[in-house]
Amino acid sequence: MHKVTTRIMVNGVMSSDINVMDRGFQYGDGLFETMVIVNGVLPLWEKHWQRLKRGCEILSIELPDKSKVEHDISTFIQDIPRGIIKLIVTRGIGGRGYAVSESLKPEVVLIHSEFPNYPEHNWQEGITARLCCTRLSLQPALAGIKHLNRLEQVLARNEWRDAEIVEGIMLDIQGHVIEGTMTNLFIMKNDKVITPDINQCGVAGVMRETVLDLLEQENIPHEIKTVSQNDLGSADEVFLTNSVIGIWPVMKIDDTVYQVGEVTKTLQNKINKIINHA
Amino acid sequence: MHKVTTRIMVNGVMSSDINVMDRGFQYGDGLFETMVIVNGVLPLWEKHWQRLKRGCEILSIELPDKSKVEHDISTFIQDIPRGIIKLIVTRGIGGRGYAVSESLKPEVVLIHSEFPNYPEHNWQEGITARLCCTRLSLQPALAGIKHLNRLEQVLARNEWRDAEIVEGIMLDIQGHVIEGTMTNLFIMKNDKVITPDINQCGVAGVMRETVLDLLEQENIPHEIKTVSQNDLGSADEVFLTNSVIGIWPVMKIDDTVYQVGEVTKTLQNKINKIINHA
Numbered sequence: 001m002h003k004v005t006t007r008i009m010v011n012g013v014m015s016s017d018i019n020v021m022d023r024g025f026q027y028g029d030g031l032f033e034t035m036v037i038v039n040g041v042l043p044l045w046e047k048h049w050q051r052l053k054r055g056c057e058i059l060s061i062e063l064p065d066k067s068k069v070e071h072d073i074s075t076f077i078q079d080i081p082r083g084i085i086k087l088i089v090t091r092g093i094g095g096r097g098y099a100v101s102e103s104l105k106p107e108v109v110l111i112h113s114e115f116p117n118y119p120e121h122n123w124q125e126g127i128t129a130r131l132c133c134t135r136l137s138l139q140p141a142l143a144g145i146k147h148l149n150r151l152e153q154v155l156a157r158n159e160w161r162d163a164e165i166v167e168g169i170m171l172d173i174q175g176h177v178i179e180g181t182m183t184n185l186f187i188m189k190n191d192k193v194i195t196p197d198i199n200q201c202g203v204a205g206v207m208r209e210t211v212l213d214l215l216e217q218e219n220i221p222h223e224i225k226t227v228s229q230n231d232l233g234s235a236d237e238v239f240l241t242n243s244v245i246g247i248w249p250v251m252k253i254d255d256t257v258y259q260v261g262e263v264t265k266t267l268q269n270k271i272n273k274i275i276n277h278a
Numbered sequence: 279m280h281k282v283t284t285r286i287m288v289n290g291v292m293s294s295d296i297n298v299m300d301r302g303f304q305y306g307d308g309l310f311e312t313m314v315i316v317n318g319v320l321p322l323w324e325k326h327w328q329r330l331k332r333g334c335e336i337l338s339i340e341l342p343d344k345s346k347v348e349h350d351i352s353t354f355i356q357d358i359p360r361g362i363i364k365l366i367v368t369r370g371i372g373g374r375g376y377a378v379s380e381s382l383k384p385e386v387v388l389i390h391s392e393f394p395n396y397p398e399h400n401w402q403e404g405i406t407a408r409l410c411c412t413r414l415s416l417q418p419a420l421a422g423i424k425h426l427n428r429l430e431q432v433l434a435r436n437e438w439r440d441a442e443i444v445e446g447i448m449l450d451i452q453g454h455v456i457e458g459t460m461t462n463l464f465i466m467k468n469d470k471v472i473t474p475d476i477n478q479c480g481v482a483g484v485m486r487e488t489v490l491d492l493l494e495q496e497n498i499p500h501e502i503k504t505v506s507q508n509d510l511g512s513a514d515e516v517f518l519t520n521s522v523i524g525i526w527p528v529m530k531i532d533d534t535v536y537q538v539g540e541v542t543k544t545l546q547n548k549i550n551k552i553i554n555h556a
Contacts (some may be wrong), residue, residue: 006373008298017295018303018386022285025296025366027428028306059429060436084374091432095284096362096391098428098435098459129347137415137479138451141433149427150376151337152303154369155419157376158338164541173416182374201415261347 009110024090028148031055055145126249127166132156177227184208188237189218193222194265207241237261246271304366306426309333333423404527405444410434415477431530455505462486466515471500485519515539
């Protein structure tokens with residue numbers, strides 16, 4: 001295994017411990033953001049903050065003070081030019097039971113890890129993926145936000161151990177194509193870029209939104225809609241996105257082979273500039 | 279608020295801290311059991327252990343050593359004749375990402391709290407409940423087990439603050455009646471006791487199983503099947519179960535009023551003996 005140096009800050013103090021009664025531990029009652037550090041800053045911070053804010057609204061979690069969080073992050077990453085920072089916000093430390101007492105203060109946790117040593121061919125030639133057996137359940141009350149209830153992703157990711165397979169593609173309970181275990185999915189089909197609708201399940205990825213913004217700016221035809229397994233199988237290009245990797249073309253899903261297409265390359269070049277991928 | 283004395287043991291040592299990298303905190307990647315202590319013992323321990331074991335199998339979490347857990351519990355509760363003990367088992371302390379490295383050791387957490395000061399009329403006259411807006415999603419891969427992804431219950435329980443309302447009844451995404459936020463549900467209808475099927479969602483409660491065993495022993499007609507909102511609305515008796523309360527009759531769900539019936543009373547008397555409720 002690649003050795004990962006981890007350091008952790010809890011509520012502004014360097015510590016690796018959280019209280020057992022934290023509702024994040026008890027119920028997964030919280031949210032997270034995984035962000036890339038480029039040249040000592042977080043290039044997509046505003047989008048991450050907006051998603052966190054939306055998640056806090058939906059879960060009725062008190063939003064932490066933004067300038068305090070920004071101050072903690074800048075202290076935390078001051079000597080880290082490049083890497084990953086995970087921000088976890090939980091509802092706070094509560095008593096027994098699901099009911100929330102009104103006095104809870106959110107807990108803010110920062111975790112640093114090194115940039116993963118993904119091989120360069122993931123960006124160039126694309127990655128090999130598989131279709132997961134674990135399905136995403138439909139839950140409109142939680143769809144889109146990045147909450148701490150991630151057992152579906154844990155089950156899906158642990159369906160395989162083959163290191164050649166980099167990502168698993170997940171369908172929902174109805175058989176629609178939604179996303180990867182840690183990425184959002186886009187397909188190119190009939191000269192249009194399509195990404196699945198995530199109103200019923202799935203995560204509104206910050207890189208997904210960045211790519212959608214870019215498609216809009218560049219006047220590239222695109223649509224958010226239901227994607228069937230047939231749509232995926234007959235796509236001209238497939239690519240995956242997240243905040244850390246930017247864009248990875250998909251070379252193969254099980255027995256279906258895809259070309260790294262022009263649209264994927266064009267978008268990837270622009271996204272690489274944002275996240276400073278060489 | 280009722281003051282709750284909490285004491286906590288983590289992996290056999292008195293402590294209130296868990297590592298931030300524990301997968302229970304990161305992903306809700308774990309299981310729990312809430313158990314009642316009666317005269318210094320756990321009367322339903324074997325059933326709790328069996329459900330925990332099934333949960334570990336389904337999530338591929340290493341099952342902790344049973345005799346070690348039993349030893350820790352007996353040390354932990356040695357001077358507590360009556361109260362609640364929550365056992366949490368997580369997959370362990372892992373690195374970044376959903377993939378599980380093979381070397382993870384499960385974390386075992388014990389939390390003691392006082393027996394909640396529920397009023398006696400909850401058992402005698404029954405409780406007032408409401409139908410929740412938050413629906414349970416269908417996820418056969420996780421149905422039945424008591425895992426740490428509990429955001430649906432958190433959302434449902436926080437739909438109301440009225441202290442007169444004791445429990446919320448949850449439907450699944452399709453509109454079938456499943457359970458309460460912290461209880462299982464039974465109805466009496468056409469001289470048969472019915473409890474919802476939980477193959478798609480819901481928790482296989484230890485008290486639910488205890489009641490089903492009792493119905494079998496007593497030759498009381500019963501069935502596990504889909505329960506519609508009409509079935510619930512037209513039921514002759516409704517009652518709720520969990521390991522801590524045993525059985526609470528339901529007096530009212532929103533505008534529908536129920537009688538505390540003979541079957542509920544008969545079952546409650548027998549269950550009260552097991553959990554030593556006066």
